[in-house]
Amino acid sequence: RSTVVNLILHENNLDELKFRPMRKPDLRFFNSTRNESAKWLHDSEQHSYDDCVSWFKQNKKSFYYIFEKNGERLGYFRFSDVKDKSLYIGADINKAYRGNGYSTIAYSLMFKHLKNSGYNTLYLEVLEFNYRAIHVYKKLGFIEIDRIEINRNNTKTVSIKMKKVI
Numbered sequence: 001r002s003t004v005v006n007l008i009l010h011e012n013n014l015d016e017l018k019f020r021p022m023r024k025p026d027l028r029f030f031n032s033t034r035n036e037s038a039k040w041l042h043d044s045e046q047h048s049y050d051d052c053v054s055w056f057k058q059n060k061k062s063f064y065y066i067f068e069k070n071g072e073r074l075g076y077f078r079f080s081d082v083k084d085k086s087l088y089i090g091a092d093i094n095k096a097y098r099g100n101g102y103s104t105i106a107y108s109l110m111f112k113h114l115k116n117s118g119y120n121t122l123y124l125e126v127l128e129f130n131y132r133a134i135h136v137y138k139k140l141g142f143i144e145i146d147r148i149e150i151n152r153n154n155t156k157t158v159s160i161k162m163k164k165v166i
Contacts, residue, residue: 003018016069016070017067017068017069017074017102017105017106018067018068018069018108019065019066019067019077019106019109019113020065020066020068021063021064021065021066022056022063022064022065022067022076024053024056025051026066026076027053027056027060028049028051028072028107029066029073029076029094030052030066030076031047031048031052032094033048033075033076033092033093033094033095034047034052034092035047036094036095037092037093037095038072038142044152044153050144062078062079062080062081063078063079064076064077064079065077065079065110066076067102067104067106067110068092073093073094074093074102074106075091075092075093075094075097075102075103075106076091076133077089077090077091077106078090078091078092079111081123085118085119085120085121086119086121086122087119087122087123088118088122088123088124088125089110089122089123089124090102090124090125091106091107091116091145094147103136104136104140105135106138107110107140108140111140111164111166112166115166119166120165120166121163121164121165121166122142122163122164122165122166123161123162123163123164124137124142124161124162125148125159125160125162126159127152127157127158127159127160128147128157128158128159128160128161129157134160137162140164142162142164143162143163143164144160144161144162145161145162145163146160146161147159147160148161
């Protein structure tokens with residue numbers, strides 16, 4: 001988990017995307033990106049920076065990677081429920097960089113790294129009204145395997161579970 005992964009890409013005018021473990025200095029970026037993305041997340045609450053720091057110190061079940069281009073943070077990946085050769089994966093892109101193909105490219109590159117690291121199955125969950133994310137996930141080869149009704153903000157909605165074999 002602590003190895004920095006450099007992945008070179010010569011498509012879409014992207015020179016280099018760099019993946020690295022999230023560190024404490026990344027927490028302001030993480031907190032603002034996470035709060036801005038909350039409308040698309042299962043946990044839609046806004047969290048303070050202090051909450052974020054406390055969570056970072058205690059979180060042992062998940063691990064996070066920042067992805068950046070030329071030193072500019074674009075977003076982050078989160079990995080959890082690591083079992084054998086499978087894991088849950090998710091990503092959030094900073095609002096300023098959405099709609100430019102970064103998530104598709106970053107996911108594709110991360111799949112290669114995870115496959116080379118011995119993983120073979122990825123899972124994610126997405127809220128049914130997050131059409132843009134669902135489109136990206138299907139384009140990347142994820143398939144829907146389940147729908148779960150959840151209570152989010154005192155409203156019933158559906159979480160779609162998806163799977164990809166890499």
